[in-house]
Amino acid sequence: MQGLELWSLDELCDHAFDIFEELAADNLSAEDYTQYQQQYEQRGYVDLVLPGAEWVELIMQDLEPELHYEAQIGLTGLDGNPDKVLARILLSREKHDGLCHAQWRGQ
Numbered sequence: 630m631q632g633l634e635l636w637s638l639d640e641l642c643d644h645a646f647d648i649f650e651e652l653a654a655d656n657l658s659a660e661d662y663t664q665y666q667q668q669y670e671q672r673g674y675v676d677l678v679l680p681g682a683e684w685v686e687l688i689m690q691d692l693e694p695e696l697h698y699e700a701q702i703g704l705t706g707l708d709g710n711p712d713k714v715l716a717r718i719l720l721s722r723e724k725h726d727g728l729c730h731a732q733w734r735g736q
Contacts, residue, residue, distance in 0.1 A: 657734060
């Protein structure tokens, strides 16, 4: 990883939200998108997790745990715990790596 320009984890969260915001209207149901638009300020979240094996199978590429993360974006429940995952976005921490795959709720 020496010599690579990496996103910090906070920057990666912001990057994931930017991607989500750009693509959500075209990829979520009208109901999910409307609910997100109405409630994201109070209940929106992003969690970064290590990508599971299903991503390797889907993109047919090995992933490095230090470089690749799955951003889960959604709405929390009333208790503050994640309630509804609207998108799972696979990203690289490397700023110049264009890796980005998304799986959307309901697709």
